[in-house]
Amino acid sequence: MSGSLSCPHCSAQAVVRTSRSESPLLRLSTLTCRNAACGHQFEAYTEIVCTISPSACASGEICLPTNSHEENRALRTRMSEPESSSPGANFE
Template identity: 40%
Template sequence: MRFTIDCPHCKGRVIARSSRYMSITLREIVFVCRDPECGHTFVANLEAVRTLSPSAKPNEAIRLPLSPHVRERVMKQLQLLVD
């Protein structure tokens, strides 16, 4: 799957011109509209916000919450171990 984003003004395609590391889970990305008649340039944030599948190589510095449905599944699995 390839991530794409449209220009918020003309709905045309944009390209990522640059990005900047803000934190271990956040990047700031500068996008430029490919339509020369529009020319809109804007900044967007890309942030990891929750875990869908826990890492097999966890980084102790990362504190992403489990998605509610994942947390429920894990709790059910743990309950099976107790029963």
């Protein structure tokens, strides 16, 4: 997967001409098709939807779900820990 978008009409590569932040997780971009015969101009949203690898300097203002691969790895790690290390394991 590349970092560029294709024109929805002719499939040529499109170029971002302008963009503006709508929020910390959403950006609106205006794109132009590189195919001069097509000339299509369009807008597209880029949205940050989940965390794949946690940030080392996370902002408390941003709340993103984790990618299922990350959740599965964390669950496997928790399940492989000895029972005595889990909270409340020493209660009688």
